[in-house]
Amino acid sequence: MNTTRILRRGLTTAVARPDIAHFQSICPVLSPSTGHTASDLDPFNTDWMRKYRGQTTLVLKPTSTHQVSQILTYCHARALAVVPQGGNTGLVGGSVPIFDEIVINLSALNKIRSFDAVSGVLTADAGVILEVADQYLAQQSHLFPLDLGAKGSCHIGGNVATNAGGLRLLRYGSLHGSVLGVEAVLPDGTVLDDLSTLRKNNTGYDLKQLFIGSEGTLGIITGVSILCPQRPAATNVAFFALDSYEAVQRAFTMAKTELSEILSAFEMMDGRSQELVAEVTGKRRPLEGEATPYYVLIETSGSNKEHDDAKLEAFLEHVMEEGVVSDGVLAQDETQARALWGWREGIPEVLGHWGGVYKYDVSIPLPQLYDLVRDVRARMVEEGLLSETDRAAAETPAEFPVIAVTGYGHIGDSNLHLNVAVRAYDKRVEKVLEPFVYEWIQKVRGSVSAEHGLGVAKREFVGYSRGETELKVMKSLKDLFDPKGIMNPYKYIKS
Amino acid sequence: MNTTRILRRGLTTAVARPDIAHFQSICPVLSPSTGHTASDLDPFNTDWMRKYRGQTTLVLKPTSTHQVSQILTYCHARALAVVPQGGNTGLVGGSVPIFDEIVINLSALNKIRSFDAVSGVLTADAGVILEVADQYLAQQSHLFPLDLGAKGSCHIGGNVATNAGGLRLLRYGSLHGSVLGVEAVLPDGTVLDDLSTLRKNNTGYDLKQLFIGSEGTLGIITGVSILCPQRPAATNVAFFALDSYEAVQRAFTMAKTELSEILSAFEMMDGRSQELVAEVTGKRRPLEGEATPYYVLIETSGSNKEHDDAKLEAFLEHVMEEGVVSDGVLAQDETQARALWGWREGIPEVLGHWGGVYKYDVSIPLPQLYDLVRDVRARMVEEGLLSETDRAAAETPAEFPVIAVTGYGHIGDSNLHLNVAVRAYDKRVEKVLEPFVYEWIQKVRGSVSAEHGLGVAKREFVGYSRGETELKVMKSLKDLFDPKGIMNPYKYIKS
Numbered sequence: 001m002n003t004t005r006i007l008r009r010g011l012t013t014a015v016a017r018p019d020i021a022h023f024q025s026i027c028p029v030l031s032p033s034t035g036h037t038a039s040d041l042d043p044f045n046t047d048w049m050r051k052y053r054g055q056t057t058l059v060l061k062p063t064s065t066h067q068v069s070q071i072l073t074y075c076h077a078r079a080l081a082v083v084p085q086g087g088n089t090g091l092v093g094g095s096v097p098i099f100d101e102i103v104i105n106l107s108a109l110n111k112i113r114s115f116d117a118v119s120g121v122l123t124a125d126a127g128v129i130l131e132v133a134d135q136y137l138a139q140q141s142h143l144f145p146l147d148l149g150a151k152g153s154c155h156i157g158g159n160v161a162t163n164a165g166g167l168r169l170l171r172y173g174s175l176h177g178s179v180l181g182v183e184a185v186l187p188d189g190t191v192l193d194d195l196s197t198l199r200k201n202n203t204g205y206d207l208k209q210l211f212i213g214s215e216g217t218l219g220i221i222t223g224v225s226i227l228c229p230q231r232p233a234a235t236n237v238a239f240f241a242l243d244s245y246e247a248v249q250r251a252f253t254m255a256k257t258e259l260s261e262i263l264s265a266f267e268m269m270d271g272r273s274q275e276l277v278a279e280v281t282g283k284r285r286p287l288e289g290e291a292t293p294y295y296v297l298i299e300t301s302g303s304n305k306e307h308d309d310a311k312l313e314a315f316l317e318h319v320m321e322e323g324v325v326s327d328g329v330l331a332q333d334e335t336q337a338r339a340l341w342g343w344r345e346g347i348p349e350v351l352g353h354w355g356g357v358y359k360y361d362v363s364i365p366l367p368q369l370y371d372l373v374r375d376v377r378a379r380m381v382e383e384g385l386l387s388e389t390d391r392a393a394a395e396t397p398a399e400f401p402v403i404a405v406t407g408y409g410h411i412g413d414s415n416l417h418l419n420v421a422v423r424a425y426d427k428r429v430e431k432v433l434e435p436f437v438y439e440w441i442q443k444v445r446g447s448v449s450a451e452h453g454l455g456v457a458k459r460e461f462v463g464y465s466r467g468e469t470e471l472k473v474m475k476s477l478k479d480l481f482d483p484k485g486i487m488n489p490y491k492y493i494k495s
Numbered sequence: 496m497n498t499t500r501i502l503r504r505g506l507t508t509a510v511a512r513p514d515i516a517h518f519q520s521i522c523p524v525l526s527p528s529t530g531h532t533a534s535d536l537d538p539f540n541t542d543w544m545r546k547y548r549g550q551t552t553l554v555l556k557p558t559s560t561h562q563v564s565q566i567l568t569y570c571h572a573r574a575l576a577v578v579p580q581g582g583n584t585g586l587v588g589g590s591v592p593i594f595d596e597i598v599i600n601l602s603a604l605n606k607i608r609s610f611d612a613v614s615g616v617l618t619a620d621a622g623v624i625l626e627v628a629d630q631y632l633a634q635q636s637h638l639f640p641l642d643l644g645a646k647g648s649c650h651i652g653g654n655v656a657t658n659a660g661g662l663r664l665l666r667y668g669s670l671h672g673s674v675l676g677v678e679a680v681l682p683d684g685t686v687l688d689d690l691s692t693l694r695k696n697n698t699g700y701d702l703k704q705l706f707i708g709s710e711g712t713l714g715i716i717t718g719v720s721i722l723c724p725q726r727p728a729a730t731n732v733a734f735f736a737l738d739s740y741e742a743v744q745r746a747f748t749m750a751k752t753e754l755s756e757i758l759s760a761f762e763m764m765d766g767r768s769q770e771l772v773a774e775v776t777g778k779r780r781p782l783e784g785e786a787t788p789y790y791v792l793i794e795t796s797g798s799n800k801e802h803d804d805a806k807l808e809a810f811l812e813h814v815m816e817e818g819v820v821s822d823g824v825l826a827q828d829e830t831q832a833r834a835l836w837g838w839r840e841g842i843p844e845v846l847g848h849w850g851g852v853y854k855y856d857v858s859i860p861l862p863q864l865y866d867l868v869r870d871v872r873a874r875m876v877e878e879g880l881l882s883e884t885d886r887a888a889a890e891t892p893a894e895f896p897v898i899a900v901t902g903y904g905h906i907g908d909s910n911l912h913l914n915v916a917v918r919a920y921d922k923r924v925e926k927v928l929e930p931f932v933y934e935w936i937q938k939v940r941g942s943v944s945a946e947h948g949l950g951v952a953k954r955e956f957v958g959y960s961r962g963e964t965e966l967k968v969m970k971s972l973k974d975l976f977d978p979k980g981i982m983n984p985y986k987y988i989k990s
Contacts, residue, residue: 118748118861119909141752165695174694176704177672192964198858199669199908200660200945202708203953203960204988205969209671209704213697230751253613256725257636260798261756303755307802363693366613413694414614450695458698465698469687474700480975493699 006456006490008099013079015058015102022074023060027067028108030059044103047096048089048153052456054097056083063108065183065191065222071104072220073189081486084216086158087129089150091359092455094162094215098490106157109222112136121180121197123225126157143231145172149345157221163213165451170412171264171301172229175212182208183223187482197225210477215453216488218481232264232301234308237337238316240325241292245370248294250324252366252411255298258315262308265299266412267344270373272390273351273406276421277343279393280350286340289327296325296411297344347408351421354393354403358420358429360437363447366414372440373407373418376433380405380420383432393421401426415450438464454492462493501951501985503594508574510553510597517569518555522562523603525554539598542591543584543648547951549592551578558603560678560686560717566599567715568684576981579711581653582624584645586854587950589657589710593985601652604717607631616675616692618720621652637723640667644840652716658708660946665907666759666796667724670707677703678718682977692720705972710948711983713976727759727796729803732832733811735820736787740865743789745819747861747906750793753810757803760794761907762839765868767885768846768901771916772838774887775845781835784822791820791906792839842903846916849888849898853915853924855932858942861909867935868902868913874927875900875915888916896921910945933959949987957988 023029030036030044045054062068075082081101088095097103106127113123117140124133131151134144146159148166158164160182163175172178181195194208211221242248248268255263271293278285287295302308312330319325331337351357364372380386386402393403403421418437422429441448442464449458449465463471474493481487518524525531525539540549557563570577576596583590592598601622608618612635619628626646629639641654643661653659655677658670667673676691689703706716737743743763750758766788773780782790797803807825814820826832846852859867875881881897888898898916913932917924936943937959944953944960958966969988976982 116860118744120751163697163701165697169694173668173672176701177668186964186968190964192968193962194965196942197860197940198942198945199664200858200905200910201942201960202658202660202944202946202948203942203957204949204965205705205972206658206671206708207965207968209707210700212704213701230755232755249613256615258798260725260727303753304802304806307799307805310802311799363695365611365692410695415695445692447691447693447696447698449697450693451697453697454699462698465696467688469681469685470689470699470702473681473687473702476975477700480971 006098009485009489014100015080019078019080020058023058023071026070027063028061030061031057044085044088044105045096047093049091052093052096054083055100056097056103057100059103059105061105061108065109065185068104068109068185068220068222069189069191072185072187075102075486076188076484079484079486081489083488084161084220086127086155086161087150087153089154089158090162090455091361091452092449092457094453094455094488094491095158098456101489104220106155106222113223115140116197117142119197120228120230121225122228123181123195123197123223124156125223126221127155130154130156130159137228138231141231142228145178145226145229146175149348156224160212160224161214161216161221162453165410165413165415167265170266170410176209178227179208179212179224180227181225182211182221184211184219184221186219187484187487192219195223195225199227213453215455215492217478217492218487230303233303234301234305235337236300236308236312237331237340238298238312239286239329239340239343240296240298240319241287241289241327242294242296242325243292245294247324248296248411249366251296251319254319254324255315258318259298259300259311262300262302262311263298264301265297267297267409268411269295269297269344269347269408270370270406271295272404273347273408274343275390276393276404276406277346277350280353281346286329286343287327292326295343297340344408347406348419351404351406351419354421355424356422358422358433360418361450361452362416362418362441363414363450364416364441364444365446366411368444369411369414369416370407372416372437373405375440376418376420376437377405379432379436383428385429385432401429413450441465456491459492459494501593504980504984509595510575514573514575515553518553518566521565522558523556525556526552539580539583539600540591542588544586547588547591549578550595551592551598552595554598554600556600556603560604560680563599563604563680563715563717564684564686567680567682570597570981571683571979574979574981576984578983579656579715581622581650581656582645582648584649584653585657585950586856586947587944587952589948589950589983589986590653593951596984599715601650601717608718610635611692612637614692615723615725616720617723618690618692618718619651620718621716622650625649625651625654632723633726636726638726640673640721640724641670644843651719655707655719656709656711656716657948660905660908660910662760665761665905671704673722674703674707674719675722676720677706677716679706679714679716681714682979682982687714690718690720694722708948710950710987712973712987713982725798728798729796729800730832731795731803731807732826732835733793733807734781734824734835734838735791735793735814736782736784736822737789737791737820738787740789742819743791743906744861746791746814749814749819750810753813754793754795754806757795757797757806758793759796760792762792762904763906764790764792764839764842764903765865765901766790767899768842768903769838770885771888771899771901772841772845774889775848776841781824781838782822787821790838792835839903842901843914846899846901846914849916850919851917853917853928855913856945856947857911857913857936858909858945859911859936859939860941861906863939864906864909864911865902867911867932868900870935871913871915871928871932872900874931878923878927880924880927896924908945936960951986954987954989
């Protein structure tokens with residue numbers, strides 16, 4: 001944990017009794033002085049992985065944009081530091097305090113404001129849960145253009161603040177394209193109403209873009225408008241075994257050409273990750289033949305089932321004939337489709353089974369993408385931290401701290417999740433991983449954080465992916481918006 | 496012309512002889528002191544509509560990013576004002592000087608840097624002509640995700656600097672989603688290398704977004720990387736006649752559902768615009784029946800001709816059966832498809848036939864979109880400026896200065912082009928149009944500039960679409976990046 005190296009800043013002030021009384025006049029408050037216990041505050045101080053822990057004694061739950069504005073006006077005047085908090089499902093410690101920063105939790109700001117079925121534009125409060133938004137849209141034959149594992153808890157405001165990527169990016173693009181407007185409260189309490197519902201609006205700097213991915217360091221997003229596509233009438237899922245990483249790339253190129261406009265996911269899982277899912281869950285593997293080093297899950301979504309089936313079948317025949325894939329299966333119904341997705345979506349949980357996981361979420365140019373996994377694995381073996389043979393995890397001799405080095409991810413987006421499963425967090429393993437992984441990424445001009453963001457976990461490493469001039473401009477933007485440094489301090493970039 | 500009201504600023508200095516000598520040591524220079532005449536400089540001083548005219552006596556044509564950096568370093572030190580210029584095809588006077596600002600023309604910065612066929616990422620100099628980029632991509636079965644009338648002259652750097660919308664936005668989204676990286680020279684000459692080729696990169700503020708649509712006011716874009724889709728194997732074009740604007744909206748909703756992922760354009764042209772195209776070009780109209788008040792052009796692009804044909808035919812049958820359209824025709828080959836597109840793309844030229852056109856490029860929520868045209872037409876009739884009957888333009892009695900009030904545009908993007916064709920620019924007509932049109936737009940929370948941008952033409956009117964807080968933040972951003980105000984002065988927003 002990097003937080004041990006962070007020093008509390010003298011810039012901001014500590015919360016005092018009169019402050020709490022003032023906040024009580026604005027909105028619901030959780031604090032020891034309002035009779036709440038440490039365990040009441042615990043969910044707001046801890047991230048869901050229980051990796052990061054803050055020490056706040058004050059949580060505010062505003063129910064309107066106006067209340068958020070009143071809160072920040074006051075915090076700004078008093079130089080009180082705050083942490084904006086959505087569903088608190090982040091992976092980099094961005095949504096919990098480091099010290100005693102006030103948590104401003106947006107879960108009570110949770111109304112759908114409007115939806116226009118002709119244009120497909122949804123406008124909603126920041127605290128609406130992603131799955132709730134998507135279910136609402138489903139009733140109107142539309143789809144939220146973002147999907148991710150944490151959908152049952154994460155907020156759409158948090159998704160925008162962290163520029164979440166997820167499973168539908170290949171098809172529906174990034175939030176920088178689909179978000180049409182943002183309502184945000186600036187650090188001094190001013191409300192910035194850039195909540196346009198227009199697809200085209202070239203009237204000055206596109207301010208909302210700055211908030212997308214700014215992780216609560218420039219202001220608090222309170223509302224979002226977003227362009228939502230029609231919900232596809234047909235979805236297909238196929239699962240393939242492949243003998244080489246070159247074959248994975250070839251299959252991707254063929255899928256782009258032949259499935260083209262209906263391709264909605266192209267996910268790769270390495271052989272090791274699939275062995276472990278089988279071992280831990282005890283489930284029967286989707287393909288009966290011999291294990292292969294790579295697997296790919298393809299999803300299509302379109303408006304005409306017959307056409308989509310025909311395209312996918314032609315593609316299947318083609319990749320089999322050409323020997324690009326060695327085996328494959330096509331889901332026959334939604335239950336089978338969900339089961340196939342389980343072999344991809346179940347990986348993160350399975351890898352946590354033995355005690356700990358070192359997670360890297362990186363972008364790497366496609367041709368080199370899997371080399372990182374190979375190189376890290378080789379280094380772990382060299383250093384005697386990983387057994388050379390890929391035996392069952394349960395049979396790993398105790399002298400090896402590392403259970404497995406695996407790679408999987410969104411090939412369609414050049415986004416690799418490198419995961420190193422360990423018995424327990426271990427300094428020897430960390431020494432091999434860092435700065436090796438970051439230096440490796442830098443060499444290929446990749447990104448040290450593809451979709452998870454910086455938070456506290458990556459703020460030290462942003463220099464591996466962004467140049468000095470960029471960092472200088474970023475810091476000047478931060479100073480411009482938040483001169484007192486009260487917004488989500490100690491995170492994102494060092495200032 | 497608004498420029499008459501602009502005063503030359505005392506902040507910047509005038510170019511002197513030693514300056515020219517210095518620039519000659521950096522890059523090719525056009526100026527009277529290097530033997531160039533006023534007519535050599537004229538193309539750089541005048542926009543293509545010949546509506547805006549500057550008075551520069553110095554044009555620089557750098558051939559590398561390094562040269563642009565050297566130029567701006569010097570201009571910054573000497574407080575010399577500059578105008579970045581791409582293909583100079585803008586419609587709002589943003590790419591020509593107002594007074595004697597130095598023109599930095601990027602046409603010599605015109606190399607394709609790289610293209611990766613697996614990821615579809617193109618990296619190129621800013622001065623590459625859009626059509627050149629698209630033809631290069633066509634050879635690799637890919638497509639530039641932007642298309643517009645000026646493609647034979649406009650630069651991709653200019654497209655990004657003005658956040659061009661154009662004809663493919665409905666299908667491929669805005670440049671905020673497809674541009675992956677920008678290389679820009681900041682006003683002080685520093686090179687900002689944010690030329691990422693990654694689809695996902697959450698490492699700090701997304702700086703490139705600020706440059707998209709900033710119209711050369713924050714720096715000069717010298718390079719661009721952009722995600723390019725596969726070139727569709729099949730394209731279809733259909734043309735419909737409709738009896739009401741409600742029917743237009745209904746047809747759009749049906750097209751979104753039934754053509755869904757293959758719908759690549761949904762353009763509306765009003766009856767008046769089509770009468771005028773027929774009258775001026777003498778071409779035979781695509782549909783033989785009686786004239787209707789609205790026409791729609793639909794384009795589909797997909798990977799499988801057979802599937803696309805089937806979808807479009809089913810859609811045709813459905814809209815005919817339901818009485819949504821009264822007549823329709825489907826292009827049988829590319830020549831016919833181009834001819835149908837001519838009825839949409841030929842409108843702007845035709846409207847200029849009588850002497851002048853007042854052009855408004857606005858976003859309006861779809862249900863109210865055409866009301867603006869109706870209201871403007873009614874006001875013109877009321878004021879005795881337009882004949883009440885829609886007779887042939889050639890027969891318009893001389894006392895009416897207005898030939899026609901027409902509306903057409905990208906319905907799929909809620910983007911209307913309101914065009915008022917006149918015999919000559921006329922103060923009486925202007926008085927009826929402004930501020931009426933802008934106030935109308937403001938009332939429905941539309942945009943006074945959907946895709947053309949602000950330039951000098953709209954800088955006075957940005958307040959109709961953006962709030963005070965937004966404008967304040969914009970100005971502070973401008974001051975942060977360009978404290979000396981040397982970048983494209985007198986334009987965009989008032990500072």
